[in-house]
Amino acid sequence: MNQELNEHVAQLVNDCLPGNSIDCVILGYENQQLKILLLQWKNKDVWSLPGGFILKDEDIDQAAHRILEERTGLKSIFLNQFYTFGSRERSQMNGVIQAKRTQEMLRELEIDNPSFVHWIQGRFITTGYFALTDIRKTHPQPDFLSEKCEWKALDDLPELILDHGQIIEKALEHLRIQLNYLPIGLSLLPEKFTMQDIQKLYEALLQKKLERSNFQRKMLSLGIFIRLEKQLTGAANKAPYLYCFDKVKYNKLVSKGIGFSY
Amino acid sequence: MNQELNEHVAQLVNDCLPGNSIDCVILGYENQQLKILLLQWKNKDVWSLPGGFILKDEDIDQAAHRILEERTGLKSIFLNQFYTFGSRERSQMNGVIQAKRTQEMLRELEIDNPSFVHWIQGRFITTGYFALTDIRKTHPQPDFLSEKCEWKALDDLPELILDHGQIIEKALEHLRIQLNYLPIGLSLLPEKFTMQDIQKLYEALLQKKLERSNFQRKMLSLGIFIRLEKQLTGAANKAPYLYCFDKVKYNKLVSKGIGFSY
Numbered sequence: 001m002n003q004e005l006n007e008h009v010a011q012l013v014n015d016c017l018p019g020n021s022i023d024c025v026i027l028g029y030e031n032q033q034l035k036i037l038l039l040q041w042k043n044k045d046v047w048s049l050p051g052g053f054i055l056k057d058e059d060i061d062q063a064a065h066r067i068l069e070e071r072t073g074l075k076s077i078f079l080n081q082f083y084t085f086g087s088r089e090r091s092q093m094n095g096v097i098q099a100k101r102t103q104e105m106l107r108e109l110e111i112d113n114p115s116f117v118h119w120i121q122g123r124f125i126t127t128g129y130f131a132l133t134d135i136r137k138t139h140p141q142p143d144f145l146s147e148k149c150e151w152k153a154l155d156d157l158p159e160l161i162l163d164h165g166q167i168i169e170k171a172l173e174h175l176r177i178q179l180n181y182l183p184i185g186l187s188l189l190p191e192k193f194t195m196q197d198i199q200k201l202y203e204a205l206l207q208k209k210l211e212r213s214n215f216q217r218k219m220l221s222l223g224i225f226i227r228l229e230k231q232l233t234g235a236a237n238k239a240p241y242l243y244c245f246d247k248v249k250y251n252k253l254v255s256k257g258i259g260f261s262y
Numbered sequence: 263m264n265q266e267l268n269e270h271v272a273q274l275v276n277d278c279l280p281g282n283s284i285d286c287v288i289l290g291y292e293n294q295q296l297k298i299l300l301l302q303w304k305n306k307d308v309w310s311l312p313g314g315f316i317l318k319d320e321d322i323d324q325a326a327h328r329i330l331e332e333r334t335g336l337k338s339i340f341l342n343q344f345y346t347f348g349s350r351e352r353s354q355m356n357g358v359i360q361a362k363r364t365q366e367m368l369r370e371l372e373i374d375n376p377s378f379v380h381w382i383q384g385r386f387i388t389t390g391y392f393a394l395t396d397i398r399k400t401h402p403q404p405d406f407l408s409e410k411c412e413w414k415a416l417d418d419l420p421e422l423i424l425d426h427g428q429i430i431e432k433a434l435e436h437l438r439i440q441l442n443y444l445p446i447g448l449s450l451l452p453e454k455f456t457m458q459d460i461q462k463l464y465e466a467l468l469q470k471k472l473e474r475s476n477f478q479r480k481m482l483s484l485g486i487f488i489r490l491e492k493q494l495t496g497a498a499n500k501a502p503y504l505y506c507f508d509k510v511k512y513n514k515l516v517s518k519g520i521g522f523s524y
Contacts, residue, residue, distance in 0.1 A: 060348030
């Protein structure tokens with residue numbers, strides 16, 4: 001029997017609210033790919049979002065930050081609540097397979113605390129939080145429950161537990177709506193980038209090809225970019241300009257919102 | 263002892279998830295005022311949002327619809343989840359006053375079921391749902407817990423329980439963000455309206471005066487209106503045009519989103 005683990009789960013039942021959890025969707029962008037931060041369970045080929053439970057005397061926003069830090073090592077991340085998942089079947093997303101898997105995992109992990117087994121098999125409503133982060137500035141570390149904590153490409157995800165696939169889909173949907181009224185990119189792109197770089201980011205977020213000149217015209221009309229030198233390439237006359245964000249104007253647009261302002 | 267009430271609360275503890283609730287923010291528009299549907303507690307001068315608890319075998323979206331219907335009589339309302347409120351202090355919004363009031367209310371209502379008293383005094387995380395409705399098409403009816411179920415002007419609200427004032431504020435904030443990317447008005451305005459009518463609606467939502475010609479130009483650029491006859495007034499040459507929504511184009515814009523489409 002794993003002493004540390006059994007103490008941990010006994011504490012969860014004692015200290016946490018029953019039936020409520022938090023899951024974090026942490027997105028980043030690297031090598032022209034959207035990536036998400038996932039945990040691999042110890043000795044298992046299944047992955048999950050960094051998630052956990054809410055302490056009885058803790059605000060849910062605080063819980064989200066604590067859980068993310070405890071499970072991945074990530075601190076001071078700007079987390080945004082985006083949706084609460086309360087489908088009756090969410091713990092049984094793959095029907096009996098899921099319930100069976102929970103039992104199997106409890107057995108394999110040698111967790112035999114009866115109150116915890118009862119607690120964890122109950123119904124949980126989970127609140128999703130999401131963040132956009134600069135992958136290069138993060139140093140993810142798995143917690144003692146996990147084998148790995150890694151950035152995984154969104155278009156090539158491993159097998160996920162419960163409804164975590166759906167939670168990720170909903171976070172992306174939320175983000176695509178935000179593209180309508182917020183500038184995005186400051187935390188995802190390198191400091192200097194070309195218009196093609198930002199177009200590729202938007203294409204990855206929207207999952208569709210965009211028309212180049214139309215996209216650039218709209219982007220530049222936001223007035224949040226500073227044009228820098230040309231990117232060094234072999235053919236100087238065709239070299240694209242580099243840009244960086246004008247952070248003051250960018251943040252002003254974040255608070256004001258793009259577009260249809262009355 | 264009120265038999266019906268004590269049976270009801272015993273059933274709640276038995277049938278519902280602990281620690282989770284739902285609150286509905288139902289907005290309407292009448293006489294150039296935004297209004298919200300509230301319940302007055304029986305024999306008390308306090309009001310609340312229509313809210314309730316989630317059955318153990320019920321999706322939270324289903325719960326929201328059932329609760330709204332049970333508490334107000336409103337059916338087939340298009341409810342949208344907007345936020346989950348999980349502050350540790352939300353049940354004690356006015357500090358001890360709130361905790362004392364709950365105890366007082368339980369005493370006055372002669373509720374003495376000890377499991378319920380324990381259950382209701384615990385911490386609840388509540389998920390907010392909101393809807394925009396046509397007041398003239400609703401026939402609100404108070405449930406057996408309530409004295410009244412009425413539309414109240416948003417700028418003249420009665421005293422509300424718990425953090426219900428904050429929940430309303432958050433719903434309005436959500437709605438103001440939606441104005442950036444969705445058309446609004448179909449369920450709030452009468453079938454025929456002038457540009458001034460819709461401007462007054464937006465002014466009520468945004469809580470600020472808008473410049474007339476700029477507003478009209480932006481509105482008409484959405485291409486969702488059909489121009490009808492002039493409104494009958496004494497001075498025919500100054501009479502404003504009446505409009506109605508082109509429902510096909512309106513709904514297309516709802517799914518596509520206004521503005522910065524890439």
